[in-house]
Amino acid sequence: MPLPGEAYWPETEAIAVSATLHVRMFNNALRAFSEERLTFAQFRLALSRLAPEVFELGQRLVAVNPPRSAMAVHPLLVEAVDLLVLSGREARLVAEDGDPQHVAAIAVFLPEAQARLASFSASLPASAGATAVHQEVEQLGKGRTVAEADRTFVVTLGPFASTADARQAVASLAFDGELAIPQSPPYIVTAGSYAARWEAEQAANATRVTxxxxxVEAQYVYDFHSEVEQPPSGYYWREMLWLQALSFPGSLVDTAADGSFILVASRDGAVQGWRGSGEYLWHQELNAALVSLDVAANGNRAVLSGYESFLLSPEPRVVWRSLIPNESTILTQALVADDGNHVALRSEPSSGAGTVHALDARTYLWPTQDYIGARDIALTPDGSKVAIASAKDRVNYFILVSIPQGGRLQRFELPSVPDQVALTATASHAAILSGQEVLFYRLQDESLLWRHPVPGKLMTLTPDGQLLITAGQRGLTATSRSGNQLWLRGDVQVSKLVVNHQYVVAQTDRERLHVFALDGAPLGAVYTPGRLLSFALARDSGLLVATDDELNMIAWQLP
Structure with a gap:
């Protein structure tokens, strides 16, 4: 029975949005492969993951019976999805046999599918769903992957019964160069390659006489290149910059401030260094459980911690390991100064509170003098001061300590148990997240400037200290240093948050990151192939890096 119009249009609009997303993902993979950002093995893996999804999309559309009012437009969506299903079949064949002719077929199908989706989008009656389809189709932009093939004609000999038979049969044949004799079945020898079929047939006939x-077989050598125009909407950044396969789950990831260096680590101590361009550098096994990672802004040091702590340089070299004396508790938080010369660590005893330790690039400097119940710490960029949010014996404190001397610069009582602390670069102001509110202090006179309710349990300051970003299950908000709420996004639920000088990046579900400008304008979302594990945003550039549970590391260059 045909669906009534009020049910048909929302269903097909949702299918069209999904189809557009899959065109984008196929295009991403093709473009990355043609630009040599993916190896052929990685490319085959990416395609193999897309194939089942487009098959499910095709089955979903088959179940839709259009009403009479949609008879003219429905075939456009059917053709678009059919072309995607054909692309999925070719993707499955690429995964099975690695023949690049299947890639060439996908490169033909995708622009046609995009054209049908554009026609379907243009024919939709006005609605919120239609607007979503228009936006997604527009953001695909204009471009294609071109497959150019050189055809050659190859003479093959055999099959033979064994390597010895093949060697004996070809020993007296007059072919240029030494022929490669196969060591395993099928025992077929490639004897020569020719530009023209008649040349190959002539050589084959001379062999048959013996x-x-x-x-004679025709073979094609493909060259792929991309022809891309940046979409006028500016959403080109949503296409991945690169994707690389990891050899372990990347549970922790961080970058240098300019994005030139990336460090990724597993929970069990495997660590890899990468360039921001996606070039693999090195692998090291630390053989220790890890829970925290921080890369220095200059990229010359990184600190990692768990039951042990490590300071690494990017050669790679372990500068020091576990310098803290008599420390048997897990070090849940590790921070390093911009120049890599000072480190602050927070331990987590079984009671649930902690002690703070300071180190430099050579030695252990100090612990906090007594058990202070540190719940969170923040380090100034120059590493000269560490702020501590403390809860001890039902008394709550903000504490500021100097590094390397270890002198207590400030301590004042807080009205409630602190969950997080954020510090401006010069330690002139501090923000404390406590329960359902944030408190903002001027440290010079320890005065509380303002307090506001917050949408959740996440808080961070922008690098210049001018904006306080808070987030959680009730949204995302920005507040100025003077206490004015500048914007609120109540339509997102945020589970993790990072910021830099230009962007706010929020994890909103298992596989999606939403990107916002600092003025609150939504810029769009990016997706990981698998469940998101970790992500990082370079402080001084637009490089966004994420890892997922399918052992991928993906990068995007924000606009």
Missing amino acids: GVPAR
Whole structure:
């Protein structure tokens, strides 16, 4: 029975949005492969993951019976999805046999599918769903992957019964160069390659006269390149910059401030260094459980912690390991100064509170003098001061300590148990997240400037200290240093948050990151192939890096 119009249009609009997303993902993979940002093995893996999804999309559309009012527009969506299903079949074949002719077929199908989606979008009656389809189709932009093939004609000999038979049969044949004899079945020898078929047939006939079976086969050598125009909407950044396969789950990831260096680590101590361009540098096994990672802004040091702590340089070299004396508790938080010369660590005893330790690039400097119940710490960029949010014996404190001397610069009582602390670069102001509100202090006179309710349990300051971003299950908000709420996004639920000088990046579900400008304008979302594990945003550039549970590391260059 045909669906009534009020049910048909929302269903097909949702299918069209999904189809557009899959065109984008196929295009991403093709473009990355043609630009040599993916190896052929990685490319085959990416395609193999897309194939089942487009098959499910095709089955979903088959179940839709259009009403009479949609008879003219429905075939456009059917053709678009059919072309995607054909692309999925070719993707499955690429995964099975690695033949690049299947890639060439996908490169033909995708622009046609995009054209049908554009026609379907243009024919939709006005609605919120139609607007979503228009936006997604527009953001695909204009571009294609071009496959150019050189055809050659190859003479093959055999098959033979064994390597010895193949060697004996071809020993007296007159072919240029030494022929490669196969060491395993099928025992077929490639004897020569020719630009023209008649040349290949002539060589094959000369071989057949001797009694050796010969065949002429046409072979194609493909060259792929992308022809891309940046979409006028500016959403081109949503296409991945690169994707690389990891050898372990990347549970922790961070970058240098300019994005030139990336460090990724697993929970069990495997660590890899990468360039921001996606070039693999090195792998090291620390053989220790890890829970925290921080890369210095200059990229010359990184601190990692768990039951042990490590300071690494990017050669790679372990500068020091576990310098803290008599420390048997887990070090849940590790921070390093911009120049890599000072480190602050927070331990987590079984009681649930902690002690703070300071180190430099050579030695252990100090612990906090007594058990202070540190719940969170923040480090100034120059590493000269560490702020501590403390809860001890039902008394709550903000504490500021100097590094390397270890002198207590400030301590004042807080009205409630602190969950997080954020510090401006010069330590002139501090923000404390406590329960359902944030408190903002001027440290010079320890005065509380303002307090506001917050949408959740996440808080961070922008690098210049001018904006306080808070987030959680009730949204995302920005507040100025003077206490004015500048914007609120109540339509997102945020589970993790990072910021830099230009962007706010929020994890909103298992596989999606939403990107906002600092003025609150939504810029769009990016997706990981698998469940998101970790992500990082370079402080001084637009490089966004994420890892997922399918052992991928993906990068995007924000606009």
